Structures are given as C-alpha cells and as structure tokens.
Amino acid sequence: MWPIVWTAARTYAPYITFPVALVVGTVGYNLEWFIRGTPKSREEEKGILELREERKLQEQAGIDSTKVLSLKEKMEFAPKAALNRNRPEKS
Template sequence: MWPLIMHFLRTNAPYFTLPVAAVVGVIGYNLEGWLSDRYTPYTKPVQDQRLERLTDDLTLSDPTNVQKLKYKENVLGKNVSPSLQSN
C-alpha cells in the first residue's frame, strides 16, 4: 500500500507542492505581522543630510582657507600586524 501512495505522491508532487507552500507562506506572513514591530523611525533624506553637512561646515565659510589635498599619515603603517608594530 505504501509503495502505491508514494508513487501517487511522486507523480503528482507539483500539484501538492504549490498549495502546501502557499499555506506555509500565509502562516509565516501572519506570524511575522503579529510578532514583529513594523515601526520604522523617520530619517531625513540623504540629500537633505548632505546639504546640512555642507552648510554647517566651517571651512566653506572662508574660501581662502583651503587645506591641501594631501594624506598626512603614513599609508604603509595603517593596517600593521601586531607582531610588526614597534613600541
């Protein structure tokens, strides 16, 4: 009897898989809705944040005070292994 049932399920697997997946999906969706917090805090748009940073920047107030675009630290010493660091 079991071989006949397994043969029937094997040949008709696509017809059983979709409804089972739909039921599992509906149950999971509803559980997530009941258990999770859907509140997302408001944040300003990225363009507005950038505009505020640019207007708050003190270096833009004086166009004659321009720093050179030069890296001031040793590039090779940035990620040094602890065994290679000199104390």
C-alpha cells in the same frame, strides 16, 4: 502498499506542495506584518541616496561653506603616486 503511496505522492507532488507552500507563505507574511507593524507604501519610503543627501545637508548646516582649503593646501597632504615612490626626488 508503500510503493503505490510513494508513486502517487511523486506523481501528485505539485498538487500537494503548492497548497502547503501557499499556507506557509501566507502565515509568514502575516507574521512579519504583525511583528513589524503596518507596512509602509513605496512612496513613503526614502531611498538611500535621499537619506544620504539629507544627512549631508544637516552636517553642512553648521559649517561656513565660504571657508575652503585652496588647492595648494590640499596637495600638501596628498600622498605621492605609487609609481613615483622608488624614483629619486628631483632637486
């Protein structure tokens, strides 16, 4: 009797597993919706780049943007190139 049951289950597996997967997926989707709250639409969500730009603008709000370091001041703190580390310094 068991070989007949296993053969039938193997033959009709898609017809058995699809409804089970559908029920599990629906329950999981509704449970996630219940835990998270109302889902936001795609238009309401802000992208990572938009959030980053807003954060940068908020950081820049209190800083005077006219006072910047000159290129020479920036170069003093720049590390030397990796290829020039073993070469003797020029006088």
